[in-house]
Amino acid sequence: MLTKEEQHEIDEAIRIVPYKQAACIEALKIVQEHRRWISDESLADIAQYMEMSTAALDSVATFYNLIFRKPVGRHVILLCDSISCYVLGYEKLSAYIKQNLKIEYGGTSSDGRFTLLPNPCLGTCDHGPALMIDNDLYRDVTVEQLDNIFNKYE
Amino acid sequence: MATIIIDCKTYEVPLGKNVLETCLNLGFDVPYFCWHPGLGSVGACRQCAVKVFKDADDKKGRLVMSCMEPVVHNQHLAVHDADTIDFRKQVIEWLMTNHPHDCAVCDEGGSCHLQDMTVMTGHHERRFTFNKRTYKNQDLGPFLNHEMNRCIQCYRCVRFYKDYAGGKDLDAYASKNNVYFGRAEDGVLENEFSGNLAEICPTGVFTDKTLKEHYTRKWDLTMSPSICQHCSVGCNTIAGERYGALRMIHNRFHEKINGYFLCDRGRFGYEFVNAENRIKQPSINGDVVERTELETRLEKIMKSAKVIGIGSPRASLQSNFALKTLVGEDNFYHGVSDHEHDLAELAVRILKDGPVRTPSTKEIEKSDAIFVLGEDLTNTAPIVALAVRQAVRQDLSGEPEKIHIQGWQDAARKNLQQQRKMPLYSATIHETKLDDICTSANYATPEDIARLGFAVAHCVDHNSPAPEHFPEALQVRARSIANGLLAAKNPTIISGAGCASSAVMKAAANVAIALHKNGIVVGLTYTMLECNSMGLTMIGGHRLSAAFNAVINGHADTLILLENDLFRHGSFAEVGDFLARCKNVIVLDHTKSDSTDRASVVIPAGTFAESDGIIVNNEGRAQRFFQVYESTESIQESWRWIINIGKTLQHPKLQTWQNFEDISKAMASEEPMLQNIDEVNPAVDFRIVGQRIPREPHRFSGRTSMHAHIQVSEQKPPTDDDSPLSYTMEGTRIQPPSAMIPFYWSPGWNSVQSVAKYQHEVGGSLKDGDSGIRLLEANAASSLVYFQGIPEAFVPLEHHLWIVPTYHIFGSEEMSAKSASIQKRIPTPYLLISAVDANIYHLKEQDIIKVSIANISYSFPIKINRNIPVGMAALPYGLCDAPINALPEWGIVETSPLTELHDYVRKTKVQH
Amino acid sequence: MLRPLTSHIREDRRPLSLKEYEKLGGYEAVRKVFKSMTPQAVQQLVKDSNLRGRGGAGFSTGLKWSFVPLDAPQPKYLICNADEMEPGTFKDRLLLESAPHQLIEGMILAAFAIQADTSYVFLRWAYKDAAKAIIHAIHEASDAGYLGDNILGTDFSLHMHLHTGVGRYICGEETALLNSLEGKRATPRSKPPFPQVSGLFGKPTIVNNVETLSCLPHIVNYGADWFQKLSRTGDAGTKIYGVSGKVKRPGLWELPMGVTLRELLEDYAGGMWDGHTFRGALPGGASTDFLVEQHLDVKMDYGSVAAAGSRLGTGTVIVLDDKTSVVGFVKNLIHFFAQESCGFCTPCREGLPWIEKILHALENERGQRGDLKILEQHTRLLGPGNTFCALAPGAMEPLQSALKYFRKDFEQYIAAYATPCRSGLMNR
């Protein structure tokens, strides 16, 4: 069941499009904001609310990189793996993160704290390498800074 | 017309098509995947590349996807240009990077479009040396296998299943080179047309699971053109046999009826032919007898008996007519309930004498407004439902033309059209699978459906009678439906025997006639309950109750029952009593039933697969099905048995008949409604360059060894005295007339896509035209007047439920319900009632309700429905022993009510 | 030097409030247009200004607008493409975060020119600050009567909404963007019909880039001639250029259209890191061909860069230095494109992963003799027109030019490799 709050936010999104289903990506986003990821149950609830089949909604959900259909940790690290950050050595960061949090791309640390995902260009190429944790952007990141950055997140 | 230049040669071609279709029509082998004549173009696979040049001087040109390129005047094209050849080969190489090398064990192998295209483009060397992508497969239920690794991402499956057929549980997931086609999770594919995926998929992702149960390569099948026997639409099929078992059914293109598609009942319902409970030997009182024994015994019985015959709506015209001839006109009865008999006669009368034409499914697909009265089409006439869906999907707003979008530009058309659709109005007893596309869906009892229909007719033409005391709210609805229909150029009205109400059928006729009087080219379709209901009606015969009386009154003592389980057509007690009273019950049938259990003589009739015959569909189109194989047992067509019986009795007419053609000729001269029936297909001695038409492709293998375990030398194949088809691979390679195409094949085109080579133009009618002949045409000089006799509005009755039949694609039809795969999809029996009634009787979903119908008490688990009218119930046809044939009927509820219905009735009355 | 787009942007990049923006002449252009111009006149002005789309393709903005049937009934849509996901591209971010009112004003002008009544900003998910800035600015503008029904008392109405994407590069492709806005899988649509006639929800639609739209208030305020003269060359206006890679002062600068690559790299970006030498650069994002040493004096405008065999694209330069592996560099790009392929058409879906695998093999010294031939074939066969949209052809640009200019870098890995069959070795 979608919460009242979720329903309310989804209704707002529906209001600005000509028909309900056009707001389905918004709906996925909204529910993910609340629940961190879209479980099969959430998917079915949203589909019902949007008057779509689960198949049709999942078709949309699985297309997009940032709709999570598997559980994620309390914080999601999006590490830019695109060209400018490559030139500036993001691979050192990824190696360090993988080793220290003991996760691969797509994995979640065993304490459930972080999920690590590679992400295409974060649009801050003049300050690479860059990464985002949840809504926070970190630029000109060095391996040395990583521990301090991570410490900010419970 | 346009002049175009392909590879330096000039052609005259029609405008309005794309370059791919045009090239295929001209005989160019341009490879393709994502394009399908029934689905249009989306340009995903990039396989169909050709070159266009700016003009004659342009030597460089540019690659375009031919399926996305409209034909224009003076277009310069190259199909066999080095760059295009290169590119097309590369596309296959790309597809092959991940495609498994499993042709040898793939169900599709040898009839695979991907295989054909691979050979066609000349890709044969593997350069991709990395690992392949792998997917997990899903269990999709009893009909289809799923092998996702073979997928080439052409998107045809979703485009058919979702866009075309309105399916909700198949989709494309993920992206990049990880796109997946399937359900959200494992489970039965729910759409009634899922089986088409096996043909739509150009490779082996979706394949026929029932075929896999008794697998054989498709080229090893002995095949015949056949007609589906599982509803009144009469879809054209190809039926294939090997080693005496029917192995598969697939689509046989008929432009006017089923196009490229079949429903799942028609595709997978065939297994009853191979079922355990087939009757294979004649028996008398339960003992198997030799043929000669049978003949002498029958002769004895018949000579001293007063014989009547009961025909069947699921037997061919030939068999029914033969029986009628044997027993004489006065002694021939239609083996359907009186009610059904009357409904079918009404339909034939309206369509024969009335001013309105009954359209083909293709025409329904093109109608610009549709009104359905009382039919749950998806469950009673599935292909008609599919056609209705296509009609609704049309965009006739003129917008596409304004911005030059042609019909085949599927994606562009959809983007422009968005939610816009053609009007579809329906009035049914509860929700149907077409409701998602309905402009307005109304739920009512048959009486109130009829009243709405009469009201609509009255709005269209005030000379048509109006229902009395018609509530204003409904009047508004009637007016809006009438306006929608009046605004159309060629609307279609669809009704049928489904809700067992002649009033509904009459209301539909009034609507159609009223529109006709307004100068509108309207179509009127009636769907019937069985594959040959129309045909049986066209052969005169008496009502079933008269047969019962004949025996009770002593006018008859012996019954010949033709391919019929009478218990499906009358109450158990009445039919049981009738059969018990008959001294001799001689049943010709192919499958054991309650009737054969009570027979003294049982004669093994052929199913459609072992028979030749003609049946008449709901369009009034007579169509021939051909024997697929001769049974090795003593099974033969009913009509052949009857001819033999006639011979032993030295029956004056029957003894002159030798074969199928003789019966057909006799029928044409004796039955006024079947005058042209012998022209349904070419004569027995029809030959092409002196040769027969082979039932087996020339790739057929193993023939010399098939019987080697019995006899080393090859046996002489049977000869066919009833048709121009041969039972072997010998015969002409020239394309046969449409009605007699046993399989599709063309050099380099081994898959079902080869049907294109048999068509005038791809997607259009077969080269020889549409097969079958229409027996019902509108009567220009019609004297049919508006039907009167509008029923009273339905009023619920205390302690009663007005029980009406409802239908299931899987389960309601007799023979398909005996097929193993279909059985897995048949719902458990139930009685459908409204939430209000459930409340009154204090019942929850699945609780048992006790109802007495015609003095017999029944118990049903209930299903609660929010649309079905209060005071009414729906009983699924064919799913349980209850007397569906007696419906509609009041059922007395024996479960005690909690609240008094009385109150409710009073309240609703006040509202009226 | 005039910097109309960025001169009002603060050092700390905080956006101006509506009041501050108005004080600098903000929304004057809107008032002017409503007072004295017809939609046709605005279109003509923009055509005359020779403004070319800053989203990458460089198509004339005024001309594009003129394909919208002005008399078509509402709704019509104007969409700001703020999806900016092309690797190496970070210019729109600046305008979105720091000058939201300039963008909104531009959008009002564009919407007026095509008589659109609804507009969306399609913003990429990662731009959190931009989202805040835009929502705030939309509210301010609505409150001030610049957005909503009957703007400034005229009979023109425009509603504006922010849509944030959920991550896919292909959403930047304008027709895929439309599908995404409709709540569908973002696969591109075929053209024709062009969005101008059948776009969002089947209605006439214009999609313009952030930077393109941000130019409009200035064109309206100062005229077409003025805008032309901002440039040093035939392509009008200023351009926001950027440089990333191993240069001393990576960043963004608004400069006259047509500065040379050398100026950009040396004068603005401060030259290469010490100990590193320049080997080449992608002039305008990940989907442009390499320019090399010999091209350093090429003027960075549409025509000149094209003449040098590449594209101006987004004008954000990515520098390749001598310490970075060329094969690794290209592989990184191809990996991106393969990951971001929508999966709709065969060449892109199947071809890009194959290329990536070969580059990966090369990088790990497992090249095979036929590999370069296969790569070259792909650059040819994944060309424009062969795929459904421009993603795959874009991906081929750096690869084909790398094979041209840095062939030895690829060959060296093959020479080092001796075993004839790779599959036996690879155990992935």
Ligand SMILES: Cc1cc2nc3c(=O)[nH]c(=O)nc-3n(C[C@H](O)[C@H](O)[C@H](O)COP(=O)(O)O)c2cc1C
């Ligand atoms: C794969 C692909 C990605 C694109 N991404 C963007 C983008 O992020 N932002 C953008 O403005 N244009 C992008 N474009 C270009 C747009 O399709 C479109 O041409 C542009 O938004 C038009 O705006 P303009 O005329 O103002 O340049 C992309 C094109 C392709 C093929």
Ligand code: SF4
């Ligand atoms: S080129 Fe790539 S991104 Fe574009 S349609 Fe084809 S698969 Fe999709």
Ligand code: FES
């Ligand atoms: S058939 Fe033309 S692109 Fe697939």
